[in-house]
Amino acid sequence: MAKEELLRVENLKKYFSTHSGMLHAVDDVSFSLAKGETLGVVGESGCGKSTLGRTIIRLHEPTGGKIFFRGEDITDADKKRMKELRRDMQIIFQDPFASLNPRMTVSQTIEESLLIQGLFSRRDKEGLRKRVHELMDLVGLSERLVNSYPHELDGGRRQRIGIARVLALNPEFIVCDEPVSALDVSIQAQILNLMQDLQDSFGFSYLFITHDLSVVKHLSNEIMVMYLGKMVEKCSTADLFRNPRHPYTKALLSAIPVPDPDFHADRILLEGEISSPIDPPAGCRFAARCRYATDRCRQGDIPLREVEPGHFVACVLD
Amino acid sequence: MKSRANEKNKQRSLWVEAWRRLRKNKLAMAGLGFVLLLVVLAIFTIAVDLITHNAFYTEHVVKQNLRLRLQGPSKEHIFGLDEFGRDIFLRVIWAIRYSLFMGTVAIGISVVIGSLLGAIAGFYGKVVDNVIMRIMDIFLAIPSMLLALAIVAAFGTSLTNLLLAIAISYVPTFARTVRASVLTVKDQEYIEAAKALGASDARIIGKYIIPNCLAPLIVQASLGVAGAILSIAGLSFLGLGIQPPTPEWGSMLSNARSYIRDGWHITVIPGLMIMLTILSLNVLGDGLRDALDPRLKN
Numbered sequence: 001m002a003k004e005e006l007l008r009v010e011n012l013k014k015y016f017s018t019h020s021g022m023l024h025a026v027d028d029v030s031f032s033l034a035k036g037e038t039l040g041v042v043g044e045s046g047c048g049k050s051t052l053g054r055t056i057i058r059l060h061e062p063t064g065g066k067i068f069f070r071g072e073d074i075t076d077a078d079k080k081r082m083k084e085l086r087r088d089m090q091i092i093f094q095d096p097f098a099s100l101n102p103r104m105t106v107s108q109t110i111e112e113s114l115l116i117q118g119l120f121s122r123r124d125k126e127g128l129r130k131r132v133h134e135l136m137d138l139v140g141l142s143e144r145l146v147n148s149y150p151h152e153l154d155g156g157r158r159q160r161i162g163i164a165r166v167l168a169l170n171p172e173f174i175v176c177d178e179p180v181s182a183l184d185v186s187i188q189a190q191i192l193n194l195m196q197d198l199q200d201s202f203g204f205s206y207l208f209i210t211h212d213l214s215v216v217k218h219l220s221n222e223i224m225v226m227y228l229g230k231m232v233e234k235c236s237t238a239d240l241f242r243n244p245r246h247p248y249t250k251a252l253l254s255a256i257p258v259p260d261p262d263f264h265a266d267r268i269l270l271e272g273e274i275s276s277p278i279d280p281p282a283g284c285r286f287a288a289r290c291r292y293a294t295d296r297c298r299q300g301d302i303p304l305r306e307v308e309p310g311h312f313v314a315c316v317l318d
Numbered sequence: 319m320k321s322r323a324n325e326k327n328k329q330r331s332l333w334v335e336a337w338r339r340l341r342k343n344k345l346a347m348a349g350l351g352f353v354l355l356l357v358v359l360a361i362f363t364i365a366v367d368l369i370t371h372n373a374f375y376t377e378h379v380v381k382q383n384l385r386l387r388l389q390g391p392s393k394e395h396i397f398g399l400d401e402f403g404r405d406i407f408l409r410v411i412w413a414i415r416y417s418l419f420m421g422t423v424a425i426g427i428s429v430v431i432g433s434l435l436g437a438i439a440g441f442y443g444k445v446v447d448n449v450i451m452r453i454m455d456i457f458l459a460i461p462s463m464l465l466a467l468a469i470v471a472a473f474g475t476s477l478t479n480l481l482l483a484i485a486i487s488y489v490p491t492f493a494r495t496v497r498a499s500v501l502t503v504k505d506q507e508y509i510e511a512a513k514a515l516g517a518s519d520a521r522i523i524g525k526y527i528i529p530n531c532l533a534p535l536i537v538q539a540s541l542g543v544a545g546a547i548l549s550i551a552g553l554s555f556l557g558l559g560i561q562p563p564t565p566e567w568g569s570m571l572s573n574a575r576s577y578i579r580d581g582w583h584i585t586v587i588p589g590l591m592i593m594l595t596i597l598s599l600n601v602l603g604d605g606l607r608d609a610l611d612p613r614l615k616n
Contacts, residue, residue: 059514083516091514099507103332103529112525116515149332165511 003034005071006205007056007173012065014048014055021279025051027229028065030304035172038199038206040216040237042252043226046274049209050094052226053175056207057089058082069173087117090166094178096158100150106161107132107146113168135164139194156187160194167198176208180215192219213256217241225249228277228285231304235311245313248286284315292317336533339609346605349598353418356595360414378405379412380563388581398583401573406587409565413588416566417595420481421546427485429539432492437523437531439493440500451497454490462487466549470558480559484549488542495538499531506530533610537603544599551592567592 014026025048033039041049054060056067058074066075074085093099100109110132114120120128133143139160150158159179166174176195180188196219198204210216216223217237224234225248233246244250251268270289283298284290290297296316304314340346367375383403391398397406439450457465469483503509504527512522551568553559560566562573567588574584 054510057514059510086514086516091511093507093511095507099511101508101512101526101530104525112512112517113515116512116517116521151332162511165515169515 003037005032006035006069007207008032008068009056010066010068012052012055012067013063014051014060015063018278023278024048024229024280025277026055027280029226029229029231030065031224031231031234033173033205033207035205036199036203037222038208038216038220040220040223041207041209041226042211042213042216042223044211044274046228046277047226048229048277049211049226050177053091053177053207053209057086057091057175059091083117087169088171089173089175090169090171091175091177092159092162092166092179095182096155096162097150097182099162100158102150105147105149106136106141106153109150109161110135110164110168113165117169119169131168135168138167138198139164154187155183156190159183159187159191163191163194163198167202170202171204173205173207176206178210181210181212188215195219213252225252228274228280230285230314231312232286232315233311233313234304235308239308239311243311245307245311246286246315247290247292247317336606336609340605343605343608345601346609349600349602349605352594352598353602356414356418359411360418363412364415375412379408379565380404388577388584390581391583397587398581400570400584401577401581406570406584409570410567410587410591413565413567413570413591416560416564417547417550417592418543420477420550421484421543424481424484424546424550425488425539425542427481428488428542429492429535431485432489433496433528433531433535435489436493436496436498437500437527440497441504441519441523441527447497450493454493457487457490458494462545463549463552466553467556467558470553475558475561477560480550480553483553484546487549488546491542492535492538495534496531499534500527503527503530536610537607540599540603540606544596544603547592547595547599 009032010030012026012029013024016023016025027048029052031039041052043049051060055062058067058077062075066073068074069085069089074082077085104112107129111120111128114128114131115122120131122128132146136143136146141157141160141164145153145157150161153161159182162179179195180191183191192215195206199206206219208216208219213223220237222234223237223240225232225240225246227248233240233244233249240249241253244253247268251270254266254268268291272289275285275288281298282300284293284302287293287297294316302314302316304312307313340350381404383399386399386403387401389395389399389403395405395407397410400406400409435450435454439447465487466480466483469486470479473479509522509526512526517525550559551566551571554566554568555572557569557572560569562569570588571585571592574588578585
């Protein structure tokens with residue numbers, strides 16, 4: 001069953017130049033995302049998953065590769081076109097304490113989306129007020145908070161504002177940059193449920209970035225595992241949990257805590273630190289910490305291969 | 319109960335919170351009180367001039383009465399009379415407008431120019447930042463008093479030149495303050511969020527960056543006004559500012575200098591006025607710094 005493709009990324013690269021060399025934040029990542037689906041992106045801190053999300057919606061300029069949105073090449077879209085496109089591609093940030101302007105009230109923050117994109121005129125006070133209330137209602141914010149400032153609210157409520165602000169534009173594609181990792185576990189579930197409900201009613205496509213596999217397990221159709229800017233494995237969620245192929249994915253999966261005191265996991269403990277993304281050596285980037293690494297892993301590029309239909313792995317062992 | 323408390327909190331902005339904290343600071347409130355008193359007196363004297371078409375000013379503030387020169391404080395003249403027999407109390411309050419209003423206007427001009435330059439430098443970074451800030455460094459290398467002196471000496475002594483001289487000499491201070499806070503604000507995620515919404519650079523600077531950089535700027539400005547008043551008084555003392563017989567604290571001091579042995583009051587009173595004004599503005603500035611710092615929230 002082929003679904004309509006919304007986003008396609010081809011060989012996307014984002015390098016940052018630093019004093020000590022080129023930092024390969026995202027290196028040669030390709031994937032596509034269908035309408036109404038969710039792609040989970042997992043990996044540890046500093047593996048380039050946030051940079052990937054931000055580069056796709058052009059908050060960072062890509063170093064190489066192509067981005068297609070609804071079939072249109074937006075890699076070099078100019079400012080004017082990007083502003084139009086931003087109505088359809090949005091981002092929800094990780095830290096709800098940093099992503100809201102502390103000098104704006106809840107209603108001002110939500111209105112800002114509508115005003116910037118010209119969906120409402122500033123003079124249409126009544127229309128704006130109604131729309132803001134409608135949006136607050138949609139994300140489960142009580143109407144009496146309309147004039148509150150972010151610092152008066154807790155993390156969950158703030159994240160709801162961040163979602164309402166994005167919802168105001170009714171986008172098709174939303175990058176969710178670790179939207180729940182700054183929240184308490186009980187609040188996490190609420191926000192995840194809210195996001196799921198919104199997806200069901202509005203048909204959003206999510207690129208869901210997280211370092212927590214259990215968060216994406218119930219939300220994603222597919223999961224992509226990143227290590228040091230490279231995609232190492234990508235397959236359907238069910239496949240990933242049942243049959244992980246890459247040694248890094250296996251290690252990640254074995255690190256998920258199990259709520260059972262008698263359960264003694266056979267944990268795969270990774271030795272050493274994540275290596276530097278600045279001018280990385282050739283070969284598999286995970287080789288330095290991989291228990292199966294051989295000389296072959298350190299030579300030449302390891303291509304992503306389709307080992308089963310829809311299951312891609314970048315590992316010489318497979 | 320809870321909803322009623324929230325109802326009450328409704329319009330309480332961060333500025334209201336800051337004001338609440340400032341009110342607890344007695345010293346700062348005393349400073350604010352003195353500054354407000356000066357403002358009221360200055361407005362009063364301007365009103366008197368307007369109503370009497372300067373008749374009162376000519377008759378009582380400028381007109382000399384040499385028979386009564388250097389008379390000490392008395393019931394009729396609470397601060398006494400100066401070297402030309404003019405009432406020092408009247409001269410001192412008639413002089414407020416020059417110090418306070420010119421200081422404020424001068425700082426106002428440099429705040430606008432300085433924060434614009436600082437915001438541009440901080441926001442765009444790289445070459446723009448380097449060019450602007452190096453020019454500011456050159457200005458900073460010249461003592462502000464000397465710079466003002468040079469400007470007034472070159473373009474002649476007039477109110478406008480004095481104002482411009484002081485405004486220009488304070489521009490680098492504000493440019494630096496604003497640039498520093500812009501640099502910290504610009505990497506916040508809410509700026510990125512605004513970019514993701516498609517906001518223009520002008521909107522981001524105006525609605526996101528400047529409101530979040532305002533606190534240090536306000537503190538710097540209140541201290542700057544104190545400095546500017548001192549500069550005006552200093553330039554007038556050297557004869558490059560307000561010209562006699564127009565009353566001005568600095569020039570009053572300068573003229574009184576020669577009579578310091580004949581009457582203590584003619585130097586002490588304008589000196590005290592300068593000192594009290596600067597002190598008030600400084601404690602007010604310190605109080606504002608504490609009140610506006612969100613880390614001290616309680």
